[in-house]
Amino acid sequence: MPAQSAHLQMRVPFGDYALGSAYDEMFRADGRPRAHYRNLYTQLLNLPSEDLYRFKKEADLSFFNQGITFTVYGRAEGTEQIFPHDLLPRIVTSSEWATIERGLIQRITALNLFLADVYHERRIVKDRVIPGEIIYTCKHFRRQMQGVRIPRDVYISVAGTDLIRMPDGRFVVLEDNLRVPSGVSYMLTSRKVMKQIFPALFRKCGVRPIEQYSQELLSTLRSLAPEGRSTIVLLTPGTYNSAYFEHAFLARQMGIELVEGRDLVVHDNTVYMRTTSGLQRVDVIYRRVDDDFVDPLAFRADSTLGVAGLFNAYRAGKVVLANALGSGVADDKAIYSYVPKIIRYYLDEDPIVDNVETFLMTDRAQRDEVCGNLEKYVVKAVGESGGYGMLIGPHSSREQQAEFREKILADPRNYIAQPTITLSAAPCFMNGRIEPRHVDLRPYVLFGEKATIVPGGLTRVALRRGSLVVNSSQGGGSKDTWVLLN
């Protein structure tokens, strides 16, 4: 614990709240609450912890009854648990948000231009901004998409960009999730629950609404539909998918059909769904199925989740898929390191929100530096997400480091490294006490006719003390994110 916290006397219930080297969302270094957290702070000082316990219980029960659960494998059958949710909101000021918003819109605009270029002229390669082999060796590069024209050249309609806050308070992008980002339903349901629990606080703080997300998503999808046609469906892998709750939730909120691959048939390059009154034509598919699985004839032949013939209908322009197939190139972790260059190249602007410094293992000097000091770095496999295939240097054993060193040397293209960054910390209600836990922020960016971001996003929390891993598959939880009006 740093020396500065030793003389700080925090008031109950913050008695055990330790200010570390991370940026603290609520407290300044002198232990006083930041201005935009003062309402919450006062509320917490006056709230007996029994009340917090009761609120916590009510919130959890509400999540449970709504079925926002996941199945715990390897235990007795039917063991369902809710996704851990923290009661205390994470608060972002309107000026911080303004920067994030401009930065993310700039970023998605550039990445869409990049994808259109990658699958057509490849000017960016010819102009030697990015080496061609980095693009063609991407796990999610789809050769089949070469030369395929898609509506408005919009490849990424929905992005879930992971931001983290540096110790100096700046937000930076840690990861672009451009394939089938999930979690937005937690953002929406947690807001609903929070309103039941803290109505007075909402009134006092002036929190910008996020409930319009579903309408925004629907108009984004609609803007991609062919002239005069508008049957939109959401394609899910099915009830066994861990994000199924979200698929059903969004389909219901938008009032569109939730379909599975087996509900769709392709005939004469036209996609139909099987309904009680016969076959009905489908125009736009918001697909929550990975590229690999959408069409067993074009991609993985063993896929039972997709629709045979869908890719041909797509190439023929008879149906729109969002996000477009092949958009995963742009969230490859090696391409990520080029995003600032991509922004400058297509938009002739400096990035508004920065990247985290990233080392490419294909570069000899960078590789030697990282492999010699693995205990300082976070190493990630480029095509993975969800916190899998990762080494967190400072928390790793010598054996794990040796194992990753070998993996890197065997396949340098498959890995990147980043310095270990201490994510910012926010107050969380942990077993009766309020303690800091590390958090990130995933806003959801929509891009159709125009770009929109609902103010807020999913704040993910690393619930284990000191942990930096926020992924839900690895013991992470979430909390509501409040963007203030002013």
Add this chain to the structure above:
Amino acid sequence: MLSRVADSLYWMSRYFERANHCARVLEANHNLMLNPSKLSTEERWQRIMASLGIAPAAGGIDPQSAMVKLTSDAGFESSIAFCIAVSRENAGQVREQISSEMWEGLNSLYHKVTKASANLEADTDPMRLVVAVREGSYQFHGITDATMNHGEGWQFIQLGKYMERSCALPVLLDAYFSRAGEADTLDWVGLLASCAAFESYCKVYTAELRPDSVAEFLLLNPEFPYSVCYAVERMSAAIAAISQTSFTKASVRIERIAGRLRASLAYAQIAEIMIGGVHRCLNDVIEQCESLHAAVHMVYIDYPIQSALEA
């Protein structure tokens, strides 16, 4: 509406009704079994099994374990726990089609049943579960009617519910009327209670319990929700509503089967049925329900694609 969705709504509803029916039968019999009777406990349990359409067990029946098996054995296909689980699973497949209140109601009932099933200790515990299901089911029906659009999806739910009832009631009645000669007053009370019908029966016929009056009430009364006639009537109404929203040429065939079944009950007289044998009449109802079920499946759910494209 997606065919798969219609199918899930239908089965959600059928299994829910099945659990409900089982709960009613068990609750009615549980109370009566505490009274002495001409029949042995074993024989009475056999009748319960028969009235639920369960094949007699080879090694005889142990009352306490039978109760546990029928209420909480999730591996046993006729148990309440199993039916509620399948119903919820089907609801889970179509969560965006039903209202959130319906899902929450069904989901919390499922968790209640699962939890109760895992903690059966006292011999009163299975009955507690049964009562919870009965109460939960009235609540669920109320929520369904109050919160969901009464459109095609709701009609498939009605169809499932009344199809199940139209199939289950004849089985139950048959178990009693096949041995009508040996039945005493208490047995008829038990049958009526199994259909939650005792009070309603008394309002029509007074408390005088005669087999032909009981048969008339449970088979032909057009106003009582747990009579065969009423269930068939509602089932036909659902079918007519569905064919109005999703008309295909084959809908006509379904309406014809439904209409014939409906008419056979609407214009029947109990005296005639008693002469021809109740069993034959009941069997006829079951057979026609089965062919109706098959026709609905073929026309709305699992039709051949080629024929749909030509249309």
